[in-house]
Amino acid sequence: MSQVKGGPRNDAGRPRSARRNRAGRPSAALALPGVLFFAFFALAPMVLAFYLSFTRWNGLGDPQPAGLANWRKLLSDDRLTQSLTVTVGLTVVSWAFQTVISLLLGVWAAGRQRNRAVLSAIFFVPFLLSSTAISLLFYALLDPNFGIIHKDTLGTTSGAFLAIVFVGGWQFIPFHTLIYQGGARQIPEVLYQAAAIDGAGRLRQFFSITLPQLRNTATTSGVLMVVGSLTYFETVLILTQGGPGTDTAILPYLMYEAGFKSYDFGYASAVASFLVLAATALSLLMVKLSGFGAMRSTREGM
Amino acid sequence: MESYSRRWFLGAGTAALASAGGLTACGSGGGSGADGTLTAFVYGDDAAKIQVKSVNRFNASAAAKKAKGTIKLQKVPATDYPAKLRTAMGSPNAPDVFFNWGGGSIKAYREAGQLVDLTDVITSDSVLKSGFLPSVLASGGLDGKNYGVPMRGMQPVILFYNKTVFEENKLQPPTTWDQLLDINTKLKKAGITPFALGGADIWPELMWLEYLVDRIGGPQVFEKIKNGDATAWGDPAVLKAAQTVKELIDDGAFGKGYSSVGYGNGGAPAVFAKGKAAMHLMGSWEYSTQLGKFPDFAKKNLGWCAFPQIEGGAGDIRNVVGNPTNYWSVNARTSNKDAAIAFLRDSASLAYTKELIANGDVPATSNAATLLDASPNPEFAKFQYQMVQQAPAFTLSWDQAVDPDVSTPMLTEVNKLFVGKSSPTQFVSALKELK
Numbered sequence: 001m002s003q004v005k006g007g008p009r010n011d012a013g014r015p016r017s018a019r020r021n022r023a024g025r026p027s028a029a030l031a032l033p034g035v036l037f038f039a040f041f042a043l044a045p046m047v048l049a050f051y052l053s054f055t056r057w058n059g060l061g062d063p064q065p066a067g068l069a070n071w072r073k074l075l076s077d078d079r080l081t082q083s084l085t086v087t088v089g090l091t092v093v094s095w096a097f098q099t100v101i102s103l104l105l106g107v108w109a110a111g112r113q114r115n116r117a118v119l120s121a122i123f124f125v126p127f128l129l130s131s132t133a134i135s136l137l138f139y140a141l142l143d144p145n146f147g148i149i150h151k152d153t154l155g156t157t158s159g160a161f162l163a164i165v166f167v168g169g170w171q172f173i174p175f176h177t178l179i180y181q182g183g184a185r186q187i188p189e190v191l192y193q194a195a196a197i198d199g200a201g202r203l204r205q206f207f208s209i210t211l212p213q214l215r216n217t218a219t220t221s222g223v224l225m226v227v228g229s230l231t232y233f234e235t236v237l238i239l240t241q242g243g244p245g246t247d248t249a250i251l252p253y254l255m256y257e258a259g260f261k262s263y264d265f266g267y268a269s270a271v272a273s274f275l276v277l278a279a280t281a282l283s284l285l286m287v288k289l290s291g292f293g294a295m296r297s298t299r300e301g302m
Numbered sequence: 303m304e305s306y307s308r309r310w311f312l313g314a315g316t317a318a319l320a321s322a323g324g325l326t327a328c329g330s331g332g333g334s335g336a337d338g339t340l341t342a343f344v345y346g347d348d349a350a351k352i353q354v355k356s357v358n359r360f361n362a363s364a365a366a367k368k369a370k371g372t373i374k375l376q377k378v379p380a381t382d383y384p385a386k387l388r389t390a391m392g393s394p395n396a397p398d399v400f401f402n403w404g405g406g407s408i409k410a411y412r413e414a415g416q417l418v419d420l421t422d423v424i425t426s427d428s429v430l431k432s433g434f435l436p437s438v439l440a441s442g443g444l445d446g447k448n449y450g451v452p453m454r455g456m457q458p459v460i461l462f463y464n465k466t467v468f469e470e471n472k473l474q475p476p477t478t479w480d481q482l483l484d485i486n487t488k489l490k491k492a493g494i495t496p497f498a499l500g501g502a503d504i505w506p507e508l509m510w511l512e513y514l515v516d517r518i519g520g521p522q523v524f525e526k527i528k529n530g531d532a533t534a535w536g537d538p539a540v541l542k543a544a545q546t547v548k549e550l551i552d553d554g555a556f557g558k559g560y561s562s563v564g565y566g567n568g569g570a571p572a573v574f575a576k577g578k579a580a581m582h583l584m585g586s587w588e589y590s591t592q593l594g595k596f597p598d599f600a601k602k603n604l605g606w607c608a609f610p611q612i613e614g615g616a617g618d619i620r621n622v623v624g625n626p627t628n629y630w631s632v633n634a635r636t637s638n639k640d641a642a643i644a645f646l647r648d649s650a651s652l653a654y655t656k657e658l659i660a661n662g663d664v665p666a667t668s669n670a671a672t673l674l675d676a677s678p679n680p681e682f683a684k685f686q687y688q689m690v691q692q693a694p695a696f697t698l699s700w701d702q703a704v705d706p707d708v709s710t711p712m713l714t715e716v717n718k719l720f721v722g723k724s725s726p727t728q729f730v731s732a733l734k735e736l737k
Binding site: 151 | 411414562718
């Protein structure tokens, strides 16, 4: 197709000089600050939390070895099962809610309509606010006496759940819209031109070109959403405190409550370690199932 | 110094856990410096201005020079206070002097050997010994030993009512439970919610159970629980109290939506001040909250009375629940115990007492009674002072009296009862399971 411009470049034909390779690659030392920061602020605390999960520690004095007690307690804790159910539910519903809206908005924002740039900038504003500020704002808006809805929204299980999904979406949809916008802009115009010649309408173009072309974008955004939902915290803390009862007590909230309300840091660390393991496993699984790891190009054959 | 570096490392880990939870619990308190500066942690609400003045007064005093130490006050944002204190106390940046609620809130620190036993200091010091109401002073300790010196106003839980609403509906404040139920019926007919309740914060819900258990079974029921006897949750008075709560809820006594109304964000006080609800069971600080948010209401329409008696119940109507006051305690690892103790003596001073009174608080000092005329509302101040002074029993708020690992699940169970997620029977059996 693109033979006119000289055909696809063939890397195999290039001279592969070792010297050139060394010159073109940045020195490993440049990565050192990043690696150190990661080791100190991410790896070390993670290892420490894992160690603490085998101890009994109330925050004072030295931790006492506790063997597998915390892990046994975790696996037999009714609240873990409940928490997992809520976490999974929240993740799935948030993912569906955010994906549909940010996909549509992103594709729209990638176009060339009038005022598009201004509106896109406005859409992006919620993402710039802190989750705490957003949660406090919605907490006030949802007050049954002085808010916008005169109902006991946060006091009912479904109301509290939907409020968390909505507030989370309100905050993060702008970010995912941006990702989808970037993805949609990468789709070559020729595909749409060809489709138009073949007589495909806008809807057909969306489902047959836009959606398949956004596959990798959807995986990236999806993994971010899922891992993000797993570590969701401020919104729950401020809006519902895990309530009513324990109906919105997601895993990170369970961890916070065990650590900073009950001062049972051993158990909190077990919950934290479990969360790290679950999140890692889940994101690996998602990447694997979606074929994202293979990084096949959506432009194959073009 | 090996244990130090280990502690530091653990502190860093806790801070990392905290930041993972979006909390900034990392201690930046500085600890005691070589220049003789001691750090004091205080709960950072509006009332902390009195502690600011106290610190300034102490630092300029002869006592500070003599003890070769000055105090640096650190105001910790209110909701983070217990978590921040715990994290700091486990690190080398621990405060030398710290604010607390006595009882269960300091138990872990005593077990870790981090509290200075103030019993001898207090008994040998006339200013401290006779400066405070004995019962309040005793509540700052554990097992008959003193670990704290009172430093704020008394905080009994009081039944507040809206005088205008009561007058318009020709009602009298209730002294018995039947009267209370009768008032509820009349208020509901008039379309007014009987009680404001900040259920989103849970602890306002707990106040109802504290008073109901006291009035039905007497103060000894919770006394047993506090002393570690979890089976005492099985006392019939607890079940009866939970059933009474359930009846109130079903009856619409708290209206609809109470479980998404907060106290801390001003929700429940506004419902009450605007006449949407006629009564509010709340700590004495309700007065200063209203004075700040709705001054006209606080000055003209705010009424108060004791929690009513329950017919056939074992508890005296004069019994009080709430927080006797807050306390200063001293960290056993302080570099200058003399200076810390010299600073505590300022809390018993006349100047300190007068400042508390001017702020609308009722100090736990023994000279307070004669000074209450200077209060912004002497009538309310005297009511409160006498209420505490004459109380046969003062039960510390349950969530402060028991260990934090019991109080957290306890509050969750209270919330479940109030939102209808568990029945009174389920409530009792869940509480009996708590360690």
